[in-house]
Amino acid sequence: MEEQDYILFDQYLLEELSADERLxxxxxxxxxxxxxxxxxxxxxxxxxxxxxxxxxxESNDFKSxxxxxxxxxxxxxxxxxxxKHKRGIFRIGQLAxxxxxxxxxxxxxxxxxxxPTYLDYNSHEPMTVVRGNVKDLIEATKAFxxxxxxxxxxxxxxxxxxxxxxxxxxxxxxxxxxxxxxxxVADENLNELINGTSAYKxxxxxxxxxxxLKQRNIDACIILLKQVEQESEDYKQAxxxxxxxx
Amino acid sequence: MGDKKIHExxxxxxxxxxxxxxxxxxxxxxxxxxxxxYIKQNSGDIAQAQDIVQETIITIYNQAKEKGLKLTCPFDAxxxxxxxxxxxxxxxxxxxxxxxxxxxxxxxxxxxxxLAFETSLFGEKQALFNEMxxxxxTACKDLIKATFKIKSMEEVAAxxxxxxxxxxxxxxxxxxxxxxxxxxxxxxxxxNY
Numbered sequence: 001m002e003e004q005d006y007i008l009f010d011q012y013l014l015e016e017l018s019a020d021e022r023l024x025x026x027x028x029x030x031x032x033x034x035x036x037x038x039x040x041x042x043x044x045x046x047x048x049x050x051x052x053x054x055x056x057x058e059s060n061d062f063k064s065x066x067x068x069x070x071x072x073x074x075x076x077x078x079x080x081x082x083x084k085h086k087r088g089i090f091r092i093g094q095l096a097x098x099x100x101x102x103x104x105x106x107x108x109x110x111x112x113x114x115x116p117t118y119l120d121y122n123s124h125e126p127m128t129v130v131r132g133n134v135k136d137l138i139e140a141t142k143a144f145x146x147x148x149x150x151x152x153x154x155x156x157x158x159x160x161x162x163x164x165x166x167x168x169x170x171x172x173x174x175x176x177x178x179x180x181x182x183x184x185v186a187d188e189n190l191n192e193l194i195n196g197t198s199a200y201k202x203x204x205x206x207x208x209x210x211x212x213l214k215q216r217n218i219d220a221c222i223i224l225l226k227q228v229e230q231e232s233e234d235y236k237q238a239x240x241x242x243x244x245x246x
Numbered sequence: 247m248g249d250k251k252i253h254e255x256x257x258x259x260x261x262x263x264x265x266x267x268x269x270x271x272x273x274x275x276x277x278x279x280x281x282x283x284y285i286k287q288n289s290g291d292i293a294q295a296q297d298i299v300q301e302t303i304i305t306i307y308n309q310a311k312e313k314g315l316k317l318t319c320p321f322d323a324x325x326x327x328x329x330x331x332x333x334x335x336x337x338x339x340x341x342x343x344x345x346x347x348x349x350x351x352x353x354x355x356x357x358x359x360x361l362a363f364e365t366s367l368f369g370e371k372q373a374l375f376n377e378m379x380x381x382x383x384t385a386c387k388d389l390i391k392a393t394f395k396i397k398s399m400e401e402v403a404a405x406x407x408x409x410x411x412x413x414x415x416x417x418x419x420x421x422x423x424x425x426x427x428x429x430x431x432x433x434x435x436x437x438n439y
Contacts, residue, residue, distance in 0.1 A: 001422065001425075001426075003419055003422065005422075006418045006419055006421065006422030006425070007415060007418045007419070009418065009421075009422070010414075010417065010418040010421070037429070038425055038429065041425045041428055041429055042421060042422065042425045044371075045375060045421055045424055045425055045428065046421060047312060048312065048371075048372065048375045049379075049390055049394055049421070050394050051308070051311055051312040052376075052394070053390075053391050053393075053394035053395050054394050054395065054397075055311060056395070058265070059307070059308075059311070061265060062262070062265045062304075062307055063304060065265055065267060065270065066270060066300060066303055066304065067300070069267060069270045069271050069274055070274065070296060070299065070300050073271075073274040073275075073278065074292065074296050197265065199265060199267060202267070231266055231267070231268035231269075232267075232268075233267065233268075
């Protein structure tokens with residue numbers, strides 16, 4: 001094809017040709033097989049590129065969510081036989097999941113009949129999956145899982161400054177801020193997540209409610225809890241907390 | 247796909263499109279174990295199964311996003327066939343051992359066969375397009391990326407320090423160049439027929 005043909009393809013696809021030019025173009029599609037083949041490929045590529053770049057962020061969010069579910073599934077069902085597959089993810093603290101579940105259940109049963117407070121719900125899922133500056137992240141992960149929130153907060157901020165679109169880190173950053181009573185920063189970050197498209201949307205909503213609970217803003221807490229969707233992991237917890245508050 | 251009835255399992259496709267963790271989890275719980283067994287019985291290991299499953303789900307997601315995939319058969323059969331096909335291709339690529347095809351788990355569902363075929367074709371084309379895109383020069387890559395990200399061609403031109411007319415023309419020529427690369431690759435002709 002000549003350069004001019006590709007320019008025509010584009011104009012045709014963007015409906016920029018006059019009625020006459022369109023007719024000529026369509027006639028050529030009918031008669032010139034090579035022209036038609038190239039046009040079809042050009043069109044297919046345009047669609048491909050549009051989807052690839054226009055939805056890049058959304059699709060990256062999807063991929064990291066998928067990776068998270070996949071890793072969870074495969075680490076639960078069986079131990080991987082060969083480790084030559086590097087996954088680029090580290091799982092410090094995975095051991096702590098079991099411990100924190102038990103701890104959570106204990107705390108939960110103990111508090112079932114008293115007024116709920118933030119402390120009933122602040123057994124966070126251990127920090128696990130993260131991308132970015134490895135050294136700082138390992139330290140941040142350790143500190144977070146040891147409940148040293150001040151240290152974790154500083155380290156996460158450092159990494160986040162360089163990787164501001166990292167939704168997962170943003171969530172953990174918000175959690176450390178709730179722990180440290182920096183509510184304004186926490187709520188701002190959580191709002192960004194809630195209004196975004198990442199996989200951490202639902203979690204952010206739940207933590208937003210917990211932040212209000214800790215601030216003793218029960219009305220806001222209730223409003224947020226009611227927005228936690230049925231499909232969300234935190235739905236059950238949210239309903240339980242709602243029952244206690246209302 | 248014409249006027250075929252959409253299967254109720256379309257909910258899995260819609261859930262993937264919405265990045266719904268609950269649906270993704272359900273797919274892993276309900277449909278993935280069968281795939282893992284199949285791959286393990288056919289010279290694969292768990293890590294390989296994990297990769298095949300993940301890549302297959304991404305292909306389904308992309309096809310749904312770009313082409314509005316509509317499921318006309320049970321998700322189970324469709325998904326299994328897709329993973330299986332992908333695994334067989336993988337084995338072929340690496341010239342591994344013979345594969346025993348377990349007839350019991352083969353689907354007799356025509357719709358599923360057809361749809362799985364379409365999706366794997368779509369996936370292979372995507373892989374080829376991606377590969378060819380990387381062969382373009384930096385200037386073309388940047389311009390194409392900016393065009394589809396920013397949308398307004400005026401802004402694209404300004405952000406790259408080009409005149410509007412030039413950016414516009416260049417964009418067509420860059421996609422033209424990509425068209426040529428794709429058409430000239432032997433893989434493309436295999437895929438088209």
